[in-house]
Amino acid sequence: GDSVTQMEGPVTLSEEACLTINCTYTATGYPSLFWYVQYPGEGLQLLLKATKADDKGSNKGFEATYRKETTSFHLEKGSVQVSDSAVYFCALSDLVNTGFQKLVFGTGTRLLVSP
Amino acid sequence: DTAVSQTPKYLVTQMGNDKSIKCEQNLGHDTMYWYKQDSKKFLKIMFSYNNKELIINETVPNRFSPKSPDKAHLNLHINSLELGDSAVYFCASSQESGTTVSYEQYFGPGTRLTVT
Numbered sequence: 001g002d003s004v005t006q007m008e009g010p011v012t013l014s015e016e017a018c019l020t021i022n023c024t025y026t027a028t029g030y031p032s033l034f035w036y037v038q039y040p041g042e043g044l045q046l047l048l049k050a051t052k053a054d055d056k057g058s059n060k061g062f063e064a065t066y067r068k069e070t071t072s073f074h075l076e077k078g079s080v081q082v083s084d085s086a087v088y089f090c091a092l093s094d095l096v097n098t099g100f101q102k103l104v105f106g107t108g109t110r111l112l113v114s115p
Numbered sequence: 116d117t118a119v120s121q122t123p124k125y126l127v128t129q130m131g132n133d134k135s136i137k138c139e140q141n142l143g144h145d146t147m148y149w150y151k152q153d154s155k156k157f158l159k160i161m162f163s164y165n166n167k168e169l170i171i172n173e174t175v176p177n178r179f180s181p182k183s184p185d186k187a188h189l190n191l192h193i194n195s196l197e198l199g200d201s202a203v204y205f206c207a208s209s210q211e212s213g214t215t216v217s218y219e220q221y222f223g224p225g226t227r228l229t230v231t
Contacts, residue, residue: 044158087156
């Protein structure tokens with residue numbers, strides 16, 4: 001079935017450093033791709049998404065581009081803040097045999113930003 | 116206003132007990148989900164309902180029984196709890212049909228279940 005692989009964490013950065021969290025996927029069709037963020041003690045929140053090849057999703061200074069040729073959707077931010085410390089999940093939408101979508105998540109990458 | 120709410124937030128119980136977790140969404144979505152997040156943060160879908168009908172049923176022990184009394188509610192009942200059921204359970208919702216399909220899922224705050 002479809003799957004998502006993302007880099008293991010934790011990723012430890014100083015404030016204002018550049019961030020890249022790698023995500024690659026395996027899919028038989030053309031899924032939509034997502035980044036979700038989970039702050040400590042909270043549920044997941046959608047950070048950004050891209051629905052087709054070459055789309056760029058962006059939100060709160062984060063960006064990710066849907067690269068069909070490399071089957072990747074890497075998350076980037078030019079200057080991280082302490083408040084960005086969280087667990088980041090890459091996900092794809094997978095069509096199930098009922099005709100509905102389900103999300104397949106990567107294992108999550110913890111980001112720790114120090115002042 | 117909380118979009119997706121779950122009760123209880125914490126649940127501590129002994130092996131062999133039966134417990135329920137409730138979920139409600141006020142987003143008007145037609146699809147709801149239950150996910151299990153283990154201690155390593157791995158997140159896996161368990162069930163999904165669309166307009167009260169079961170549409171996704173992953174390989175989950177039949178001790179777990181979801182129930183959707185209406186499209187705004189999805190409850191999860193667990194019989195004969197085991198140590199391995201300890202996890203955080205997340206409810207989510209999305210709009211899967213009609214003119215506003217988005218596939219974006221909105222998550223509740225989670226229920227931390229501890230089985231002793």
